[in-house]
Amino acid sequence: MTRSILWLVIAAFALGCVSTSAPSDVVQLQRGASAGDPAAQLALAELYLRADGVEHDPTKAFDWVSRAARQGYAPAQVELARLLRTGTGTPRDVAASVDWLQAAADQQDPHALALYGGVLLEGTGADADPVAGLELARAAADAGDPTGYYYVGLAHERGIGLPVDATEALRWYSLASEAGLAQAQNAQGLLLVSGDAAWGDPDPALALFRSAAEAGNAEAMLNLARGLAASDQPEDQQEALVWAQEGVTAGASDALLLVGELHQRGVGVAPSVDEARLWWTRAAEEGSPAGAYRLARSLREGDASPEDLEASLVWLRRAAESGDADAQLDLAIALENGEGVAADPAASTEWYRRAGKNGSTTGQAFYGRNLSLGVGVPADPEAGMREILAAAEAGDTQAQTLAAYAYQFGRGVTPDLSRAVDLYREAADAGDAEAQFNLGLMYANGQGVFRSLALARRWIDLAAAQGLSQAQNFIGATYWLGRGVQRDPALAVEWFMRAADQGDAEAMRNLAVAYIRGEGIEKDMVTGESWLERSSKLGFPPSQLALAQFYRTRPDGEADAVRGYAWLLICREAGSRDCAEAAEAAASKMSAAEREQAARLADELRVAIEKP
DSSP: OOHHHHHHHHHHIIIIISSOOOHHHHHHHHHHHHTTOHHHHHHHHHHHHHTSSSOOOHHHHHHHHHHHHHTTOHHHHHHHHHHHHHTSSSOOOHHHHHHHHHHHHHTTOHHHHHHHHHHHHHTSSSOOOHHHHHHHHHHHHHTTOHHHHHHHHHHHHHTSSSOOOHHHHHHHHHHHHHTTOHHHHHHHHHHHHHTOSTTOOHHHHHHHHHHHHHTTOHHHHHHHHHHHHTSSOHHHHHHHHHHHHHHHHHTOTTHHHHHHHHHHHTSSSOOOHHHHHHHHHHHHHTTOHHHHHHHHHHHHSSSOOHHHHHHHHHHHHHHHHTTOHHHHHHHHHHHHHTSSSOOOHHHHHHHHHHHHHTTOHHHHHHHHHHHHHTSSSOOOHHHHHHHHHHHHHTTOHHHHHHHHHHHHHTSSSOOOHHHHHHHHHHHHHTTOHHHHHHHHHHHHHTSSSOOOHHHHHHHHHHHHHTTOHHHHHHHHHHHHHTSSSOOOHHHHHHHHHHHHTTTOHHHHHHHHHHHHHTSSSOOOHHHHHHHHHHHHHTTOHHHHHHHHHHHHTOTTSOOOHHHHHHHHHHHHHTTOHHHHHHHHHHHTTSOHHHHHHHHHHHHHHHTTOOOO
């Protein structure tokens, strides 16, 4: 046996054929490496990386691999590329990594051909060149390299340099999987689970994930955990948590998020939101925008305390500033509604704009809405409508609803009831509750369609079933008034309650009237007054007018003209003509002192009133 072949045999053992190296083997490798044999240098480097017979020392490993690579030894050049890409024993340098891969590929090393082809296919570290990348991957595959099989499969799956073909992708992945390539086993499992391949089946997918996970593939660990978590067997769920935690150790990007999710759901462990938040906090602190966003959402769920809302905004901003489109959208909504932070229309509009630019069609639609109305920015109805229509054409149901509304009422476009109906219907068919309600109203009123109370009720019922308060209040009103149905005040009250419990101001007013009159429910003046006041504090002028009239003419003899006039003053400021006329009539019957007292009371009440 020649000395060169001897070092290759020893290198094979060092690269994984045996788990430990005897001292004599290490000494032989050190002698060979010092003598300049590249195979021995590479084998010795692997021992330093694995702490096999020597102390763990990535820096020494990098030095020995570099020596072998500079001699033109292709396997060492491939390993040097890996160390540079991962920053092992040296600062991370992706560009240099690609250069060494290319050098090895130029020597027709099959594995280098596959890896360099993958770089060009995906454009990771070099400009994408699908044609050249696919050619290199095929050359590697022709030479029998499993990684070559994998990248040809990837090209078929993603349509890189050739048409998308899931079946052909699966065939190539299978070849690589049978050769034991964990990366391919994971990809094949994902393709089976997605159902894009004709013979998709979750059970073989789990077997593939398990094989790849046991080989150390971090992403496969997470996919196996997700699959096991879906089982109803306790032992599977417990194993899911184990694999998710293994994913954390292996450095899988979403592992911390998944472990947190499993703790929240109680998969393989007792449910614990606090424990889940600890994992999400760790992810966020390690720089994960998704971790920061998930933590922010958790802190805002349920009956969040002011402290939780404040902390949530901190993490939400961090995720948004890191470019997470969902976080940008949620932050815009929080700033619009003043949730845990002072309302800021200009900042809200800016975050809607950023979310839209970052791929959120809902963000784009809401930015268009604000631009059309001049919320936080100078009004530009035409530009706003362009944003809304672009999002609508991308299939965003909220954008379709906004566009339909614009066509219905001529906001930024020429009124077109037929177009409005089409857009409402498209969004309604996709399940958008607001679109279902508005389409129902168009049928009820015969706008752009033939008048049909049956179809109106069908669409409004669908919206109400999804919890849309306006739809629930509308149904209540039909039973209260007996429009198209037999009058039923008790059933009306049930619907008013559903909507009122969600904070619908008009439903609160209707429920208050029922209590005050004692229709559909036992008469209760105190509860009726309470609902009217709650609705009024939401800035709803009709409720403010009703509350003012209630105080001024209470049927129980407890009239309070001053408080009634105070509410009329507030209502008048909203531009209500009815309130202005009622205020003028009331003022003529009051003394100057009473009017002054009412004005002071109105100032106190305004503090608790939300702007509509």
